[in-house]
Amino acid sequence: MAKDKQKRSALNEEVTRKYTVHLHKYVHGATFKKHTPKAVKAIRAFAEKAMGTKDIRIDPQFNRALWARGVKHVPHRIRVRLARHRNDDENTKEKLYTFVSHVPVASFKGLETVTVDEA
Numbered sequence: 001m002a003k004d005k006q007k008r009s010a011l012n013e014e015v016t017r018k019y020t021v022h023l024h025k026y027v028h029g030a031t032f033k034k035h036t037p038k039a040v041k042a043i044r045a046f047a048e049k050a051m052g053t054k055d056i057r058i059d060p061q062f063n064r065a066l067w068a069r070g071v072k073h074v075p076h077r078i079r080v081r082l083a084r085h086r087n088d089d090e091n092t093k094e095k096l097y098t099f100v101s102h103v104p105v106a107s108f109k110g111l112e113t114v115t116v117d118e119a
Helices: 023-027 032-051 060-067
Strands: 015-022 056-058 077-086 096-102 114-116
Touching (some): 015 023, 015 032, 023 032, 023 077, 032 096, 056 060, 060 077
16 A cells, blocks of 8 residues: 555445335235334335434335325335435434435336435
8 A cells, every 4th residue: 555545434425315115025924014114114224224324314205105005005115215414413423314205206117226416
């Protein structure tokens, strides 16, 4: 290593991505009355893994979209926007948080993970 390069962590950047989450595989085998709560927990785990933050905040519109068909009938797939933002609160232990919001789509055919430019 001839040059001393300071490594930059990609986790410190604010970024927004769109994902398609296959909820059906997360709730398969669960009791009917636990489908939607299990889907919410699966979304939180997915967002934590994809964005690398422990603080996950879910948009009320997204929650409404998950619960729209009741506790038993979760959508098989759902399109989500995961946005990693800086935490403005000084007394929090997490520097970043992830905001999960719903992206309504007509069809899931051909959709891939997309990084969104917020500029």
